[in-house]
Amino acid sequence: MEDTLSVATLIESTTSKIQQLQKAFAELESHRALTLNLKWKQLEEHFHGLEKSLKRRFTDVEDQEKEYETKTTEVWEMLEKREAAVVAKEHASLERLQEKRDSAVSAIANAIQKHRKVSAMEPAAATSEDQGGAPFVEEKPPDAMVAESNSDDVKKSSENENVELMSYPQLLKLCEDMDSEGLHKFISDNRKNLAAVREEIPIALKAATDPASLVLDSLNGFYCMEGSNLDAKKDANLLGLRRTCIMLMECLSTLLSSASNIITENIKERARDIAVEWKPKLDDLDVDANNGNSLEAHAFLQLLPLLV
Numbered sequence: 001m002e003d004t005l006s007v008a009t010l011i012e013s014t015t016s017k018i019q020q021l022q023k024a025f026a027e028l029e030s031h032r033a034l035t036l037n038l039k040w041k042q043l044e045e046h047f048h049g050l051e052k053s054l055k056r057r058f059t060d061v062e063d064q065e066k067e068y069e070t071k072t073t074e075v076w077e078m079l080e081k082r083e084a085a086v087v088a089k090e091h092a093s094l095e096r097l098q099e100k101r102d103s104a105v106s107a108i109a110n111a112i113q114k115h116r117k118v119s120a121m122e123p124a125a126a127t128s129e130d131q132g133g134a135p136f137v138e139e140k141p142p143d144a145m146v147a148e149s150n151s152d153d154v155k156k157s158s159e160n161e162n163v164e165l166m167s168y169p170q171l172l173k174l175c176e177d178m179d180s181e182g183l184h185k186f187i188s189d190n191r192k193n194l195a196a197v198r199e200e201i202p203i204a205l206k207a208a209t210d211p212a213s214l215v216l217d218s219l220n221g222f223y224c225m226e227g228s229n230l231d232a233k234k235d236a237n238l239l240g241l242r243r244t245c246i247m248l249m250e251c252l253s254t255l256l257s258s259a260s261n262i263i264t265e266n267i268k269e270r271a272r273d274i275a276v277e278w279k280p281k282l283d284d285l286d287v288d289a290n291n292g293n294s295l296e297a298h299a300f301l302q303l304l305p306l307l308v
Contacts (some may be wrong), residue, residue: 271306
């Protein structure tokens with residue numbers, strides 16, 4: 001009897017234990033479902049965040065690509081405009097140089113024509129003198145002669161003062177000696193003070209017996225006899241010599257503004273011969289002012305005042 005009760009008690013106890021275990025398991029299952037549910041929501045939020053971030057970055061990349069394409073288009077348009085501007089400048093330079101060449105050729109042709117007319121008139125004048133014609137001498141009143149004398153004295157006094165104030169008396173000596181090579185060397189040696197030297201050259205040229213002839217003598221070697229034009233452009237010594245020649249011709253032009261009577265027929269003839277010699281060489285040159293071709297054109301134009 002007691003054994004039966006103990007077994008029943010054990011069974012009841014076992015049943016109770018089973019119920020407790022079931023209840024605990026149910027609680028465990030409920031806790032487990034809740035935990036998984038929380039983890040999934042976290043994962044879902046994380047994935048949504050990644051999706052939004054990727055979309056935002058993709059949009060930024062698209063915007064940057066559009067901006068890059070816009071800038072690229074603007075750069076190409078700017079390059080095309082610059083290229084067009086460069087081409088336009090080249091054409092304008094070609095046209096200006098061609099105009100200068102045409103004007104130079106026209107001036108030479110006019111000078112040659114005038115020279116022929118003068119040459120044709122000289123025999124007629126000589127014939128008139130042979131036939132007994134006396135040269136006409138204009139008589140001036142004493143007051144006019146005194147005024148001219150005073151004017152000459154003032155000019156001589158001014159010239160003497162300029163000579164005394166010269167910083168480079170060597171220039172005066174070189175011009176007096178008609179030493180064109182020495183003049184070139186002196187200018188080359190004083191490149192650092194070229195502005196001061198340039199101011200004194202017109203004064204020094206007055207001391208030469210024939211200033212125009214001295215300047216024309218200085219043009220020797222302006223065109224190198226050997227080598228191509230490309231080699232000449234790279235020759236620093238030749239470019240320096242050409243710049244010196246141009247400066248001397250410009251200084252002679254300055255002198256001519258106050259003493260035009262120094263240009264004789266012999267000087268005109270020499271200048272004409274030089275122009276005729278230079279003209280074909282000038283036609284063969286390419287337009288490239290940066291490499292020095294403008295020096296040749298500039299020098300050619302400086303010859304024109306000596307032809308008229």
